[in-house]
Amino acid sequence: MDIEVIKVPEGQRKPISKDDLSLGFGRLFTDHMFTMKYAPDKGWHDARIEPHHALELDPACMVLHYSQEAFEGLKAYHGPDGGVYLFRHMMNLQRLNRSCRRLVIPELPLDFVSDALKQLVLVDKEWIPHTEGCSLYIRPNVIATDPYLGVRPSDTYLFYIIMSPVAAYYPEGFNPVKIWVSDDYVRAAFGGVGEAKTGGNYAAGLKAQTEAKKSGFTQVLWLDAKERKYIEEVGTMNIFFIFDDELVTSPLTGSILPGVTRDSVLKIGKHWGMTVNERMISIDEVMEGAKSGRLKECFGSGTAAIISPVKAIKYKDELVTVGNGGTGPIAQKLYDHILGLQLGKVADPFDWVVRLDA
Ligand SMILES: *Cc1c(COP(=O)(O)O)cnc(C)c1O
Numbered sequence: 001m002d003i004e005v006i007k008v009p010e011g012q013r014k015p016i017s018k019d020d021l022s023l024g025f026g027r028l029f030t031d032h033m034f035t036m037k038y039a040p041d042k043g044w045h046d047a048r049i050e051p052h053h054a055l056e057l058d059p060a061c062m063v064l065h066y067s068q069e070a071f072e073g074l075k076a077y078h079g080p081d082g083g084v085y086l087f088r089h090m091m092n093l094q095r096l097n098r099s100c101r102r103l104v105i106p107e108l109p110l111d112f113v114s115d116a117l118k119q120l121v122l123v124d125k126e127w128i129p130h131t132e133g134c135s136l137y138i139r140p141n142v143i144a145t146d147p148y149l150g151v152r153p154s155d156t157y158l159f160y161i162i163m164s165p166v167a168a169y170y171p172e173g174f175n176p177v178k179i180w181v182s183d184d185y186v187r188a189a190f191g192g193v194g195e196a197k198t199g200g201n202y203a204a205g206l207k208a209q210t211e212a213k214k215s216g217f218t219q220v221l222w223l224d225a226k227e228r229k230y231i232e233e234v235g236t237m238n239i240f241f242i243f244d245d246e247l248v249t250s251p252l253t254g255s256i257l258p259g260v261t262r263d264s265v266l267k268i269g270k271h272w273g274m275t276v277n278e279r280m281i282s283i284d285e286v287m288e289g290a291k292s293g294r295l296k297e298c299f300g301s302g303t304a305a306i307i308s309p310v311k312a313i314k315y316k317d318e319l320v321t322v323g324n325g326g327t328g329p330i331a332q333k334l335y336d337h338i339l340g341l342q343l344g345k346v347a348d349p350f351d352w353v354v355r356l357d358a
Helices: 060-065 088-100 110-123 199-214 258-271 282-290 327-343
Strands: 032-039 043-051 070-072 076-077 084-087 135-142 158-167 176-184 219-223 231-233 237-245 246-249 277-280 297-304 306-315 319-320 353-355
Touching: 032 110, 032 353, 043 110, 060 135, 070 088, 088 110, 088 258, 110 135, 110 158, 135 353, 158 258, 176 199, 199 219, 199 231, 199 237, 231 237, 237 258, 237 282, 246 258, 258 277, 258 297, 258 327, 282 306, 282 319, 297 327, 306 327
Parallel strands: 176 219, 176 306, 246 277
Antiparallel strands: 032 043, 032 158, 070 135, 076 084, 076 135, 084 353, 135 158, 219 231, 237 246, 237 297, 297 306, 306 319
């Protein structure tokens, strides 16, 4: 399949802000997008790089009613050598196909999508911020497009990729967050769609997120749906704890999103010779660990922030401080190392980084 390329004429392109730090997250979009359609008789077809534009959808379009969709989030970076880099992007695309299988969406041809993604990034490469820590956020999305109100998998789909230049999450250094443990609401139950990156999971979390914000907390820490006892993840990040010398995160039991950053933290931790475990972590272990001093650090991991240190945790009526309430040395070292890898600045023993314009 060929990709038809329709570019925005030079004189009609949007101005690119030079003030990278005021970009925020996901508010501004580049000049171009990639689109591709699916129909049962044609398979994936009509692949195009074209001007970023509003979609025309029938109001009966199935994704708008029943949320049959899956998405991804990854980034492109400008290295100090002027190169354009992607980090583990095939892992994101493989996860997209796993989400598609769970949502009964036809799988995407991954090598083709990988080439399309690289081509799109290069078409809009002027949009990749140069300030360290800033990047181009890439959002692939696949949606059900049959105009039909019955509940069944759609026959037709639209896949697209849009891109947004984003600021560093913590432009002035880390700002450790306070998190709120939800014991009223759950994010995902065993057998549900928690391990798929699909819209319904996020709609389901908004109520708890809003209540947490109202009480002065940045994120919600989710417990398992059955016992309301074991840690799952935090907001839209996976979560890590350091108990004495052990680096731990929750196992992928089916209700947790398998993060690319989570996997990177686990592999780097092992590579550094740390004791690394994926095991069940109860909220009691966390609260007691914070009080006894056994809990040295806690941080979230995800593409947007990379590492997000946690300074305090509220569960029921108790508020505990993690470590000394600042950013722990391991959180800092992991952040520096992962960002260094993404920018092509540190040695990459895992072959995680691709340079696009080499
Ligand atoms: C995307 C996401 C993550 C983090 O995944 P990364 O691949 O590291 O960005 C974790 N939890 C949820 C719920 C997510 O949506």
